[in-house]
Amino acid sequence: MSEHKDLTRRRVIKSGAAAAAAAGATPYFFTRAFADGHGYMNAPKGDTVTFGFNVPQTGAYADEGADELRAYEMAVEHINAGGGGMLDTFSSKELKGGINGKKVKFVTGDTQTKSDAARASAKRMIENDGAIMITGGSSSGVAIAVQGLCQEAGVIFMSGLTHSNDTTGKDKRANGFRHFFNTEMTGAALGPVLQNNYGNDRKVYHLTADYTWGYSQEGSMIKYTKPYNWETVATVKTPVGAGDFSQFITPILSSGADTLVLNHYGKDMVNSLTQAVQFGLAGKQVNGKDFTIVVPLYSRLMAQGAGDNVKGIFGSTNWHWSLQDEGSKAFVKAFGEKYGFPPSQAAHTTYCQAILYADAAQRAGTFKPSEVGKALEDFEFDGLGNGKVLYRGSDHQCFKDVLVVKGKENPTSKFDVLEVVEVTPRAKVEYPVELLGGELGPYNNG
């Protein structure tokens, strides 16, 4: 190159104008090519209807995502066959093979447990694959992000594993529905059980994951143990993914606390619990009491990662495969025979969500989000493993019994990590809708 042109204003203007003209000339006729005349987004054409399964396939929650996907595939089989597994025990008998005369097919996407990736993947399923409903996810940040997106796009979102209050509280949306429980219910269920086992007047130390779910879980635990005079010694925020928690654990030894609440989930829970036990917290005597550790939200898949350390430690869970009601038994049998191991709570909640959506669409006679939503609102059902359940219309949250579980002392297999200590009845964990704030707003049909 012998000569170089400087960036001159004239050149910019000249070429810039050309670019603008070129852009203006491009036709806009395909602006909404994906919407059609049926009155709602992605109205199914032909004899199939598409579900979008948006689960973490890479990242820390990939194993949970894989289990969710297994459950979804099984749910689709059962919906198309009009029976099998927990669909047989489901109280509503409307599904008789397909939905509204259409067979279900599905597309999958990887959320990577990142809001951006999850939204992008949900958008692909809506814009490119024509998904009528999006479901899945295994963290609250992602669930809230995708729920907001589905509201804007005009499809139904059936959230998967999301435990934060905000999903059906502050951030609730008309198009979004949650089967899983939340930190409020965990607190309400755990409080009395903890008091029964550990008595009144305890000094509690909170280690809390430094993000929204952690704050919300910490708040509920404090609120529901206060009546028993459990006093908070300290609440310490820990960085997400800290790995080594030793620097947060050693101060507990000299803090005078006799109870440690680990408001951690996933890898953080595995690591902090393993390390807390290593530091000899579990066997200590403080204030004349046995030192106690509580993990408010358990996941069996993750509890396996903590090995022997979970023994005797209380927590809550949405569902557990050892339940002996007809629905759970049927579900475990179908899942176990297909895959060779029992399903996780993530698999359970996603299976339920798929079935519930299918049933609601069948009862509504259409896939139109507002109609399906109305069919789900205040729908009461049974036979899906949690006893009688209500999909509350005012916040699109399921209300059901909550399981309080404990790490099993003598596990018989590697799946047998938790035992159900108490089933807290639904009435005890219900709360008024105003408590968590937020507004549903109107349905969006796209």
Add this chain to the structure above:
Amino acid sequence: MEKNVALKDTTLFFGFAAVILLLPILLEPIGANYPDLLQKIAIFGIFAIGFNILFGLTGYLSFGHAAFIGIGSYMTLWSFKLLTMNVVPAIMFSVILAGVFAYIIGFVSLRRSGIYFSILTLAFAQMCYSLAYSVLTPITNGETGLQTRAIRKSSETSLLDGDIRIIDQAFGVQELGVPTTNFFGMAMSGYTGFYFCAVLLIVCFFIAQRITRSNFGIMLKAIKSNQNRLNYTGIHTRPYLITAFVISGMYAGLAGSLMAATDPIAGAERMQWTASGEVVLMTILGGVGTLVGPVLGAGIIKYAEQKVSSWNEGILESFFSFLPETLQHFMANLGVLFVGEGWHTTLGLLFMIIVIFLPGGIMEGIRRIGAKFSRKKPEADTNAAAPQPAE
């Protein structure tokens, strides 16, 4: 020669503009012609072009550019929440703020070079990420991400949960629920959103082309080839480097702003160092130092993330259905290693192959093939030379 270069540039520019604007049609055969992916390609194209101004021209490898994406996104969201849903002020503020941050971070980081520079930028970006995720939750809404809301009913509602939008309110705009972002009434979602991003991408491409050809660009390349010599000749290189850093930071801020404009949410994970790593991958994959390469790389990576990740076992089984059943299962099982949940493996491998065999990225591959067919000696374009990043 000068005329020749100018002509080539003009051809390249118009060719590029045409291809970008025709993307919705061109990408149809591979199933990538839906608005979100197209928007992402354009946005990350801007990001990668900007990154290339720093890395491709000066050889300074920044591992912290994702921070500017985050800053742009948060600023845009706050503009939506406080001022107006119109994207113009949002984009302006974002680019300016990203530039300010880039100046501060660049001013400090550019006191060092080589891997020390990389680690410094990485450290700054990780600090931004950690703080945004936790301590700065009142500004960033932490893990949940900052979102636009309906107009708040009372001043007791926190600004995170209710917006005020002073300008829109002053003009008496009636809002139903949460309004969509717009460009003077044109909604920023769908294909309109893509064309908006595409026009900006073309403008950014044009500016980058001008910069590359300018004296300033030559100076940057001189820094890359031998900074010491420049220093000895009495040229103070730091102002040039800082300018390049700020420009590329502003590009990143623009990209972040557009991400939030087409999809109004901003989360801290955009700032994580892996996000910075992604733009490095894009640039390398397409071709460092070339103008078109980074955009190409951005397109390929976004396509892989969206489409390759969705090729699950079922799709593989049907793809291999022409094979006998046992072979079909075998192929499907093998395939799962590379597509669907295994798409990261493909990305990693592809990346290694590129760095090992084609250091100039895909653009160099195209040129080599082109040279073979035309039987002509490849043009000795400075852009085309294999990258020699400074150490």
Add this chain to the structure above:
Amino acid sequence: MDAIFLQFLNGLDKGGAYALIALGLTLVFGTLGVVNFAHGALFMMGAFCAVTLQRLLNISYERVSETETDFLGKPLKEQVPYLQDIVGTDTAAWIGDYSVPLSIFLAIIVMGIVGVIMERGLIKHFYKRPHADQILVTFGLAIVVGELIRHYYGANPIPQSAPNSVSGSANVGEWFGLGPNVIYPWWRLVYFAFSATVIFGVFAFLQFTTFGMVVRAGMQDREMVGLLGINIERKFTIVFALAAIVAGVAGAMYTPILPPDYNMGMDFLVLSFVVVVVGGMGSLGGAVLAGFLLGILQSFASMQAVQNLIPGISQIIVYLIAVIVLLTLPRGLLGRKGVMED
């Protein structure tokens, strides 16, 4: 006082791990001149050596139980490890109990082989390439290794337990005449002692053997060593394998503290680079010093009193230190002139 003492212990422990990783990283950089972004992956592979050994020891055949049933109500298929039949139940239990320390031997073999293959197959070709290329290709390799591990071992952490004899806590307070609340897990003390031993071992190896002398000379002036007719290439392979082994055993021994998962390498990568840079690229002593320094500062920054003073400091302390050190001491704590500067 007790709290500060405990945080100091934490810092030493963390620092030990950081120093071990950084040591290999800086060794490779100093001698081979290669920036290895896959070093974290080597650490992770070492950790998975421990997992693999545990799995190998548990390779079993099935025996249908007469009394117990599985979760579907069918007769339970008991898994009986072959090892039990070969060496008897008690010995098998003992070996199982000590699987983590024993995995060091597996890690040495596996990581040695991995190191040689990696150096001969990939790194060798990058000696003359720019550092940026080295970073990029090893980064790609790290992604691939991580994904392969995820494919075969899953994404969830896999617990490894320390031997029973060292699984409890030591009453450290008694030793030093401090309060009764000063207790510390035995395994962490073991890990600290282990990391100190390995660090001394590496230093002694480089200081007192002819091989070490050549390597140190190579770190000072590679060209000159080559001109002296010493086959530096062969030495490079061994140095790389040594670095891989150090990272590997560090990873294997770390598993009882942190259940390993496929992303462990990436988690440690950034941190170990910060350690190396703060210590000074290519300085072994600097890496060790910076490792312990950052470990200790990280521990103190997490204390509630400090957190109250500066919110969020525990999250950014490492990076903040890196920025401060690099701006005041341009070559890190103990870096030499002319290394990695354009």
